[in-house]
Amino acid sequence: VQLQESGPGLVKPSQTLSLTCTVSGGSIISADYYWSWLRQFPDKGLEWIAFITNDGNRYYRPALESRASISRDTSKGTFSLRLTSVTPEDTAVYFCAGGRSAGVNQKSEYDNWGQGIQVTVSS
Numbered sequence: 001v002q003l004q005e006s007g008p009g010l011v012k013p014s015q016t017l018s019l020t021c022t023v024s025g026g027s028i029i030s031a032d033y034y035w036s037w038l039r040q041f042p043d044k045g046l047e048w049i050a051f052i053t054n055d056g057n058r059y060y061r062p063a064l065e066s067r068a069s070i071s072r073d074t075s076k077g078t079f080s081l082r083l084t085s086v087t088p089e090d091t092a093v094y095f096c097a098g099g100r101s102a103g104v105n106q107k108s109e110y111d112n113w114g115q116g117i118q119v120t121v122s123s
Helices: none
Strands: 002-006 017-024 034-040 046-052 058-060 068-073 078-083 092-099 117-121
Touching (some): 002 092, 017 092, 034 068, 046 068, 046 092, 078 092
Antiparallel strands (some): 002 017, 017 078, 034 046, 046 058, 068 078
């Protein structure tokens, strides 16, 4: 299974960040498989943001729940993240990941990863 993130690398403060992850070599509706978005700040560990289950249930990191939205397009084999009202503190490398674990910050808990996309929030 291969994952590839896409989206803008630069977003202005107060705007909405939109990222898409394209999944190939596997089904986005595989049973007991979760699709996640995480991010990594400079010199810090991973932070999970949101995940979606194979039957479409969505879960969010509590601190980001009011700003984050995860969705999927099963016909395209993609899932997406929207993060509203971004600030410079949202600057990070964003990753999409898949696996039978979710909602955790340990990279080893996920089976598949995208290469990551640097997102900078700056005017």
